[in-house]
Amino acid sequence: MISKSVFENQFVIRNAKLEDVIQMEYVQSQCYPTLHESxxxxxxxxxxxxxxxPExxxxxxxxxxxIASASTFRCNFPxxxxxxxxxxxxxxxxxxxxPDGDWLYGIDMGVLPEYRGLGLSKELYKARHDVCKSLGITGQIIAGMTIGYGKVKDKMTIAAYCEALEKKEFTDPTITPQRNAGFIWIRALYNYINDPEAGYASVLMYYPVDENYSL
Structure with missing residues (x-):
């Protein structure tokens, strides 16, 4: 189980408890204003x-x-x-x-807006990597939202946007930090999520525990 302090003990990263769920719901509501309620x-x-x-x-x-939360489940590679x-x-x-899946699928990560820019997302990815190591899991999988598409949606298609991101021709508020954290591009997922600002798309990526591992 996880419990550690970061940033000079200002924050504690730990496993969620049932008594946290109301606050986790609030974090979720503040982090995804354009995501469909469903x-x-x-x-x-x-x-x-x-x-x-629970792990x-x-x-x-x-x-x-x-002030932040992350949700995952164990699975086989999709x-x-x-x-x-x-x-x-x-x-x-x-x-x-x-229960014995080889991958940790991260379905959600949210940091309250007033706490962004501190590096907490990266610390959460590290904590999830610790879970992988402790359970003998190959690594993490995520479907990162192409949330920056909303600013250019009148200029290009979501396919062109994803192609430019793959080539690192410009940055995205979600995808770029995830790649900087160690995630490796697999493929774009079109019509994955009901969020118009993301062009309804996401990018499937993986982050293996063994840095020499490749798909």
Whole structure:
């Protein structure tokens, strides 16, 4: 289980508890203003995640307040494209959690806006890597939202945007930090998530524990 202090003990990163779910719901509501309500995690979803895979649910606490959270489940490597709701069992994870799965699928990470820019997301990715190491999991998988597309959607298609991101021709507020954290591009997922600002797309990426591992 995870419990560690970061940034001169200002923040504590630890596994989520059932008593955190209301605050986790609030973090979620503040982090995804353009995401369709059908894809927003609520306290019941978080409680179920903690029930079925407690090691993979992580929060950041500051002075007793949850200011960031990350949700994951164990799986085998996804061979076929799917939507966010399909991949997450309609956000519940019950029917997609594989107890001995080789990969840790990160379905959500949110940091309250007033705490962004401090490097907390990177610390959460590190914490998830610690989970992988402790459980003998190959690495992390994510579908990063192409959230920066909203600013250029009148100038280019989402496919062109993803191609430019893959070539690192410009940056994206979500994809670029994820790649800087160690995630490796696999492929774009079109019609993955119901968020117009993201062009309804995401990018499938992986981050292996063994830096010499490759797909």
């Amino acid at each position: 894809e927003i995690l609520n306290r019941k979803h978080f409680a179920n995640h903690i029930k079925i895979f 993979g649910q992580i929060v950041v606490e500051n002075e007793g307040k949850v 061979e076929h494209d799917s939507t966010f709701l399909e991949e997450t069992d309609n956000l519940w994870l019950t029917n997609v959690q594989v």
